[in-house]
Amino acid sequence: MAVSVKDVAALARVSVGTVSNVLNQPDKVAPATVSRVQAAIDELGFVRNDAARQLRAGRSRSIGLVVLDVRNPFFTDIARGAEQRAAENNLSVLLGNSDDDASREASYLDLFEQQRVHGVLISPVDDPTERLERLREHGITAVLVDRPSDGSGFSSVSVDDVSGGYMAVRHLLDTGRRRIAFIGGPDSVRQVADRLSGAKRAIAEQPDASLELVPTTALTVLAGRAAGESLRERASDERPDAVFAANDLLAVGVLQALVMLGEVSVPEDIAIIGYDDIDFSSAAVVPLSSIRQPSELIGLRAVELLIAEVSGAGATEQIVFQPELVVRDSTRPRA
Amino acid sequence: MAVSVKDVAALARVSVGTVSNVLNQPDKVAPATVSRVQAAIDELGFVRNDAARQLRAGRSRSIGLVVLDVRNPFFTDIARGAEQRAAENNLSVLLGNSDDDASREASYLDLFEQQRVHGVLISPVDDPTERLERLREHGITAVLVDRPSDGSGFSSVSVDDVSGGYMAVRHLLDTGRRRIAFIGGPDSVRQVADRLSGAKRAIAEQPDASLELVPTTALTVLAGRAAGESLRERASDERPDAVFAANDLLAVGVLQALVMLGEVSVPEDIAIIGYDDIDFSSAAVVPLSSIRQPSELIGLRAVELLIAEVSGAGATEQIVFQPELVVRDSTRPRA
């Protein structure tokens, strides 16, 4: 049933070595032979066995990508960027979804290690240094995505989340808000912690402003809705006058909860700003202000760094993008 | 650098066969030996080489999944479902994104074939029968996802799109609309054609109703926005009074375009219903009515069918789910 180079070689009456050469370096083979072998390949419907190639090569032509949440368009955009650049280099991308769960993340890394992938791109849940060093010892390079490498000796492509957090809250303050709520969590997610820290810095510059923390257990629409409901249930004078959500999914959820029953209006009563600027932000009930990150570019660059590190001198590099404020209706100043 | 079973065997002073047995059937090995081998594995940091295993096994433990659009939450939900059931069976899922492009789809299938995947789940761009039959000849089973198999002899898990299209338009008619526009395309996408055909059937039941086609080139927010703008630019008496968009992404785009400038109001001037009921539908400018499909369940079932077909008698099975109407503000009847 399975057709191998041997069968092709037999039919074309050449050696297996020649078949392999036709496949990999046709210019080393006489034209007549090439076409004879090609004909045999077509006739038998031969398809290369990747496992055997990889075994010989010692490494696969796939890149493993582990993201925190496939349902977040920010990450699928990164994946698209990565995939594009990978394809240009004749590589493919294996997409793994850790769902913020360290054990799922670990099992993907195990899988990738067993597969002897070309390299790994990862937006880690916790501090991955130790695990990634083991990968490196085994000859697998890793590039951090959406997370700086903090001198841990890995290449990384990230966006300055502290600065993004600062921009978001600075914008809220500039438009006259003073009682800010930060909605996000868990803290263990680095991006959340950084955005919060930027937010705090902005608050510190404004003596009459205050920052309240509303923790969530996940960065999803659902968690946002829950947080939003907790705000809506408060007496109106105990509500914040602005919300900075740690990402757009949360912001969408918060928005939904606040506006649904018509008690609270956005942005009149409460302004909202999110993070990531996913496509849907502009299509929300009230178009959402947000902090934009160059997501596809992150994926592209990450693959580039990976390829450079694998094939080149092995030098690491850190890239940090600056985010960008996108203002929409949800943070319109009060009349 | 690379640690193989040989090294482990040497350190534990057993044969390679025994190491393999410890890995795969520890109960066949004396407890003392197991722990000695385990110790050696830990000390050396041995990691199995998947390529070698697969080569021997003749087939990998991955399932290839090709979807039409990773950015569409409907498909990532399917992927999540598939991944979950796969993981329970000690399989992993490779996610490929065809982006409605037949050549991308083909190159993923080539890749999966070279990888000798365990099986393929595919939501195909065109008619994949021929290609999938070649896969089958090579011993790779395929299950169609979000598409009935039409007697082509493959298992499939789909949702009755004709019925969904009918439900959508029937609902619009029931709420008093008569000049319906169907926005969607390209026709070559089977789901679009089926939903349209259901829509036509509903129209046929209502003599005073009319259906207009507004073709799009893709099923994305962007394409929807373009279509929506073309409607907005018309004189108000030439606009339809309801829109049925072939999926929610389109619907969101249409909504954006119509409502943005405030000229057209939804649902007063134009009602909108989408398809898929993605999370964002309920959070749109005007919460969108939609046709809900059990997306995660589709992924789960597809993997189940695949596993059954691969390991069992090879019998195929077709599953067809019925969609469900979800009514929200965007189709509220006019006062």
Place this chain on the structure above:
DNA sequence: GGGAGATAATGAATCGTTTCAAGGATACGT
């Protein structure tokens, strides 16, 4: 004490490809 039976461990063969040293054929220049 010897044979039957159970239990463990062995090691060579195998999967399908790539690589590479070696060999063979051909043409060319002298």
Place this chain on the structure above:
DNA sequence: ACGTATCCTTGAAACGATTCATTATCTCCC
């Protein structure tokens, strides 16, 4: 006619795990 350079092709070794027929060791019982 001979040496040499050029161009193709060959065939065996290697990658690393699994399998399985075989051998080794031990137990138990008559």
